[in-house]
Amino acid sequence: MPDKAKNLTIMEVIVCISKSPDTTARIAFTDQNTKYDEQGVQFIMNPFDEFYALVRGVELQEKEGAQLTFLNVGPASNDIIIRKALAIGGNKAVRIDTEPKSAWDVAKQIASYLKDKTFDLVLFGKETIDYNGSEVGAMVAGILDLPFVSNASKLEFENGNFILNRDIEGGIEKIRVAAPCIISAAKGMAEQRIPNMRGIMMAKTKPLEVVPAVETEDLVELVSYSLPVEKSGVKLVDPENMDELVRLLSEEAKVI
């Protein structure tokens, strides 16, 4: 890809946002433990998508003049989250209209939307806080055969390339990757922004395109959910007697 020509064009950034239950939501299941009980649950934009991927996208829009699109896979009830994203920034949004079945389904939907589009960067949060898969961005990269870097905690644009910090156990890797690429964002990449009144008003007039979903095959199927066994209750130890705590950790819990 000719880098020079690229610099003259506008950077196209796509941020994929998903919906998740609020971080404090009660977790319960219905239908013989095969469905998440959504009753009374408040849904939010997945924090990793919102705080890191989305805000960095908005910063690229402000700093580099990037054209910024938000992409969501979900039903019409997701529009409230998409409007919130548009209130923080971005030029437009696209919703692929389906009730997502799995990470693979979401990845296929996103990849089939992207395959005939031009873009420089697709940003995801590192994972969702409900299914914790860290898979969708990687799968999209796999389907589209694009470079993929996960858990990036810093992203800069330099001479047609993205310079990233990628989190590794106990450190970071500094990486250069050419556009177009797919990146998942982790803490450190940006700071949460609260939409202001002007943003909220502007969001109402930004385009939100709804596109039909494609058929996908199911490779993985949910069998059932379960809840962790509750702890039997805390054993309180006298704060004056730490020898007793040490004894319990050694003889009863056998962890030291």
Added chain:
Amino acid sequence: MNILVFADHINGQFKKTAFESVSYASRVAKSNNGICTAVVLGKMNDPAKLSGFGANKILEVPYDGKFSSNVYSSVLMELANRENAELVVVSHDLNGKSIAGLLAAKWGAGSVTGVVSMPEFHNDGMDVVKGVFSAKAYARYRIKSAKKVISVMPNAFPPEEVGGDANIESVNISIPADRIEVLSVERAEGKVPLPEADIVVSGGRGLKGPENWHLLEDLATTIGGVLACSRPVADVDWRPHNEHVGQTGIVIRPKLYIAVGISGAIQHLAGVNNSKVIVVINKDPEAPFYKAADYGVVGDLFEVVPRLNEALKKYLK
């Protein structure tokens, strides 16, 4: 069923998660009369170590580049095909996470990440269990496709030394061109990464300031633990964000988690409640953390922590 397992290393030394993955994969292969083939990219100091954890065969891929999820997933796919493997196992550590989805998509495999159970075989597929809703629940999934990829949660399966004398083969494979270039790597040497730690000592706002962290450092040194912190502590820069455990930080499952001056907000619990044993030290008897704890000490941490440190020193002597 033949299984391919990725054994990751840092500068020639296997990661703990490599032994865990190989041990897991070899158990699955054994119970299915299959061969467990371990794959290593780059130069290892002692690749034969993997046979001790049950690998039947070790494939060494000559590679002098740095980690790249694109290159690694392509190599694993090619080798899975050559070895007639139906299942590829990687660790759910940071490299493994970035390989799993890529490999699944390229190979056309069904995948489940963050697995915490041994697989269970059914006529129409293979079941595995993973944590969902940030460790607040579990989900059992059935992978129905012929090709399967799973990533195994670090610290969920202790590696088992079984002994063995696997053949080490150097494989001839063309490394695909890469569009990712690693410019530099910074790593704190000799430090156990949080997700691999057996014992974690963690502090919250109750410590009142970064200047008091020596209390936890002393305790961690005595007990051989790794330091962590709550989100508010990382947010105000008392501690680096790579020590933040919780729903939006690092998720850990050590044998022992000692929480000092942390109230136990639900987001924090989501990152730590798979710990085997939780000790909570807090002056507030109403702290929600006590509900998730095994042992609690209600008291002033500035007195309790040094006392615990002394008691541990006495015990460990």
